[in-house]
Amino acid sequence: MEQPRLDAIRHWFDGYVQTFYDIDPDGLRNIQLKVEHTRKVCAVMDLLAAGEGLSGEETRIAGATALLHDVGRFPQYRRWRTFRDSDSDNHARLAVEVIREHRLLDDLPPDTCLLIEEAVRFHNLLQPPEKVHSPTRLFIQLIRDADKLDIWRVFLDEFTLPEEERASAACLGLPDLAEFSPSCLAALAKQQVVHLEDCRTLNDFKLLQISWALDLSFASSYRLLLERGYIPRLAMTLHGKRDEVDLSLLEIMAEAERRARHSGETTADS
């Protein structure tokens, strides 16, 4: 993919999101949240591409993936007024629909198109499927990391706002109680990713976000995570008694630091 092709997709994106701005103020705040998120995921993706020494072609494919990964969020919000996939539709599948409907990748070589579509399609799964058609998992893993690295920013911004100023769809409607669910605490203690279905409170959801630190694929991602201090900053927003959480947090931070030191190597099989 040449640079002008990527520029054209970016130009399309700018026009596409404009068509969702004709909405009430609360809706606009939610739409803008996703536009800003997309732009920042693109910026993170450039950092990861440089950090992992990607070629120009790989960097552009990764850039297109970043730009398109959440385009399903816009029709999702317009139709269902939520970003919760379980209450609406899978936003990654919707994104592929938007890509095809607007024929965004039609003039690219089929292999390139496949790489972008599969990375978009699988970016939000707890685990990418065992078998993919793409010749490499590189772009699936890159977008999953880049997405998480900006979602941490989005939520930290939201969590530090007074409740009435938060984008209504951002926190998935979970109550902001000073309680933790045992299953979420147990997953964190076992150094496992917390499942969204187990989250009953906003605290649980914050634990889920903290547990994502165990699910990045690249050393560059871990370095960025540590540089940005997302995990301790998220931990500071937890409400209530958190002794049980603190030990798990120390272990997670130690593991993140260990993975960040694997400079030049990735945990990704590409």
Ligand SMILES: [Fe+2]
């Ligand atoms: Fe995203």
